[in-house]
Amino acid sequence: MNLEILRDTYTVVWVDLKYLSRNLLKTMALTLIAPVLYLVAFGYGLGRGANIEGFSYIEFVIPGILALTAMTTAFNTSGLKLHVDRLFYKCFDETLMSPVSAFSIIMGKTLIGVLRGLLSSAALLLACLVFSPLPAVSLLFPMSLFVTCFVFSFLGVTIALLSKTHQDMTLFMSLVILPMAFLSGTFFSLSQVPEALSIILSLSPLTHACLCLRASALGQPFPWFSFLILSGFGAAFFVFCFVALKMTSK
């Protein structure tokens, strides 16, 4: 990788960093509202006193909510901003007309999602630890979180490049992201559902993100196979980004 690609990638992400630095508190507050509500409602409300897989429900659910937060923040940040820049502000055309490689454009647009996904997850983690310290967080935990942010940031870029209207974007979020958020083992254990449903749920990348984050936070054996599948989703979405970018100039 040469210096020019790195410099161009930084240029693409520089715009979004400017916006983030101006609106850091507002954006952080916005991304933390929903997960904190989930934490209170499910962790302290519905799940109070319950135990799953040998852990209190609050311990069990925190990694799931972190995965959910990483997913929604990374997807929304990279996807919605690019979607608005491309279809409404039209300023994405300026990037397309500049001598910047497709790799730099995709990575630049992805990295802002990754950064915000990590920031929001870290802030939520700090808040969670006040109420319930996770028993055995290992280095595999930040690694899983990092990969999760990349996976969903790539997905956000892909969908933003493919969508032709605002409806396309909201339709994808309603039909794919929302069900994935609730059904991928974020709030319950996959061992509690029928095997057939469990197989279907394993098609969701968030399922594997939850398994990896939960295992690395609670001291369970790390599910390397799930980590491999999660990374495979990331690689596939990365390739889809290139295909989608090529389609924008048809």
Next chain:
Amino acid sequence: MDEVIAIRNLTKTYKDVSAVKDLNLNVNSGEIFGFLGPNGAGKTTTVRVLTTLAKPSSGSIWVSGFDVAKEPDKVKKVIGVVQQHLTLDLDLNVRENMELHARLHHIPSNEHRKRIDELLEYVGLMKQSEKMIEELSGGMKKAAMIARALIHKPKVLFLDEPTVGLDVQVRRRMWDLIRSLSGNGTTVFLTTHYIEEAEALCQRVGIVNEGRLIALGIPSELRKTVGMATVEILVDGKFTRYEHFPDREAATNYVQSLSSDAKTIIIRDSSLEDVFVELTGKKVGED
């Protein structure tokens, strides 16, 4: 004279609709070339293909000697583009928008400030440099887009309907700016549906209708094809009939020969609008 843009048999089709049909065109170095036609004629599509934003369905294009299809990155380095709609990033201020463009075009960082200041001064936006885009007037936004497009010193500047929605005074200032760019050696490819803009600015114009180039040449020569003088006669107080003559003398003789029933008669120089009406049977503003 050197050809800076060479278009050969360009066709651009969207699904079953041909937006540009078999276009052949050369634009010479340093000239202001006007691409004139009504809305939906294919002007913006042509610009999108020339500026690498869209791929041609068939045909070849060279900009500054580079093949647009095979060497898009080289083309991107020598062109500046001001699109019809606003393409400034609304989350950045004027200076930041320009800095982004400088970074995207690999201008060394130690030159950013000097170059940005020069251009902001040039387009009269120095006082607005720290303002957010939404705080600018329509004319200022266009000026900011032009300044941004010039930051990497492009050889060819594409201006797609640069004065749409601007008031007359701002439009005139924009014309002066475009003339001074041409004076500095920049080739300008200008699309417009304002006849007077093409006549005031362009050394040559191409008239396009329904995706086809229907006339090409120096404005005065194109006017000659219909006749240099035009007589407008209001018929029955309802519609206007146009008659074209080689010169004013012939037009005056014609008017004198008319019956006294004809009430409103105007003799004027022919315009590119007359050329367009003669060739297509409709006015430039009509769909």
